[in-house]
Every structure is written in structure tokens, then in C-alpha cells.
Amino acid sequence: DADVTQTPRNRITKTGKRIMLECSQTKGHDRMYWYRQDPGLGLRLIYYSFDVKDINKGEISDGYSVSRQAQAKFSLSLESAIPNQTALYFCATSQRDGTGELFFGEGSRLTVL
Amino acid sequence: QKEVEQDPGPLSVPEGAIVSLNCTYSNSAFQYFMWYRQYSRKGPELLMYTYSSGNKEDGRFTAQVDKSSKYISLFIRDSQPSDSATYLCAMSEGNTDKLIFGTGTRLQVFP
Numbered sequence: 381d382a383d384v385t386q387t388p389r390n391r392i393t394k395t396g397k398r399i400m401l402e403c404s405q406t407k408g409h410d411r412m413y414w415y416r417q418d419p420g421l422g423l424r425l426i427y428y429s430f431d432v433k434d435i436n437k438g439e440i441s442d443g444y445s446v447s448r449q450a451q452a453k454f455s456l457s458l459e460s461a462i463p464n465q466t467a468l469y470f471c472a473t474s475q476r477d478g479t480g481e482l483f484f485g486e487g488s489r490l491t492v493l
Numbered sequence: 494q495k496e497v498e499q500d501p502g503p504l505s506v507p508e509g510a511i512v513s514l515n516c517t518y519s520n521s522a523f524q525y526f527m528w529y530r531q532y533s534r535k536g537p538e539l540l541m542y543t544y545s546s547g548n549k550e551d552g553r554f555t556a557q558v559d560k561s562s563k564y565i566s567l568f569i570r571d572s573q574p575s576d577s578a579t580y581l582c583a584m585s586e587g588n589t590d591k592l593i594f595g596t597g598t599r600l601q602v603f604p
Binding site: 384420421422423424425428438470472479480481482484485486487 | 596
């Protein structure tokens with residue numbers, strides 16, 4: 381099984397719908413992140429959490445919210461999806477006292493029609 | 494201007510070629526430099542990690558950092574079709590700080 385698991389892997393939805401992307405990890409890492417990847421724009425940080433009680437906005441948090449339900453679980457919500465949120469979303473983890481290396485899930489492809 | 498600039502490619506080379514991938518950056522406080530490799534439909538995986546300036550070699554891969562020029566490179570020797578992927582540079586000010594990624598360079602190695 382993957383160390384960082386994202387669900388769903390693919391989702392097609394309509395404008396205005398609420399969407400939740402879920403991430404769970406078995407690496408025992410404290411830190412978790414949500415990125416989105418767009419062609420020509422690379423990976424951009426949406427939100428990050430350094431522990432269960434710590435949530436921080438990243439570069440592009442507008443239109444998104446997150447919940448850190450446990451050390452191993454970090455979910456990303458789109459309260460009212462819009463077409464420009466169509467992207468590939470990645471969850472990642474890192475160790476608190478590590479090198480800063482990120483361990484990524486396999487991604488969730490979201491299409492908003 | 495983006496903090497990290499990377500040529501998106503695509504870069505297409507024959508098997509056995511030497512490949513050079515590069516990134517430039519503007520933040521002189523960056524000290525930690527990484528290269529991630531991303532295969533199609535997969536998440537990025539760390540390939541090389543370098544602290545401050547200098548070279549680091551791992552098998553066919555060499556990472557170079559020139560902080561005076563704000564320029565980092567990844568060299569792949571004897572490139573293989575299995576090296577076909579997107580390569581992303583990433584960097585941070587501290588080893589526990591947020592990583593800033595380049596846009597990625599798509600590499601294709603043909604037999």
C-alpha cells in the first residue's frame with residue numbers, strides 16, 4: 381500500500397458543488413501539505429499543517445479549506461467548485477526534523493464543468 | 494518575476510545522451526536545493542538533494558548549485574528511456590521551510 385493515499389483519484393463535478401479530497405498517510409509524519417499542479421504553473425501550495433492544531437494558508441488558499449482530523453489525515457474542501465479549480469491535486473508529507481523532503485501521494489485529478 | 498524559473502521543455506534526446514536541466518532563482522536566501530522526478534500520472538519523488546553550493550553525484554545523476562549566479566543544474570549521463578519524466582527543481586531557505594517549485598521540464602529519451 382502507498383504511504384500517502386489520496387481519494388478519489390479522479391473526480392468530475394459541476395460548478396457550485398462541494399468537493400472533498402482526502403489524504404491519509406502511514407509515514408508517521410507530522411507535517412502535511414496540499415498542492416495543486418497546473419500546466420505551465422508547476423506545483424503551488426494551497427494549505428499546510430505542521431501538526432493537528434496548526435493550519436496555515438499557502439500561496440493560493442482562496443476558494444479552499446482544509447481539515448486536519450488526525451495526525452494521519454488531512455482533507456481539502458472546495459466549498460463551491462468553479463472551473464478554474466480544475467487541476468491535479470497532490471497531498472504531501474514531511475518530517476518535522478528531517479531534510480524538508482516532501483513525500484507525495486499519487487494525485488487527485490479534479491475536473492469542474 | 495517568479496521566484497524560481499525553469500524551462501518547461503519538452504526536451505527530447507536520444508538514448509545515451511548527456512542531459513542538462515537548469516533552474517534560476519531570485520531569492521538569495523535559498524540554501525536547500527532539490528530535484529524531483531515525476532513520472533506520468535504519479536506524484537513527484539525526490540531525486541537529488543543539495544545543501545548550499547557545490548556538486549553532488551549519485552550514479553548517473555549530478556546536481557550542481559552555483560549560489561553566486563543563483564543557478565542550479567541537474568546532469569543525467571548515459572540517459573535511458575526510463576529517465577523520461579518531468580523534472581522539477583525545488584528550493585527553500587531552511588530545511589523545514591516551505592519548498593518553492595519550478596514549473597518542471599519534461600524530458601523524453603528515445604531509444
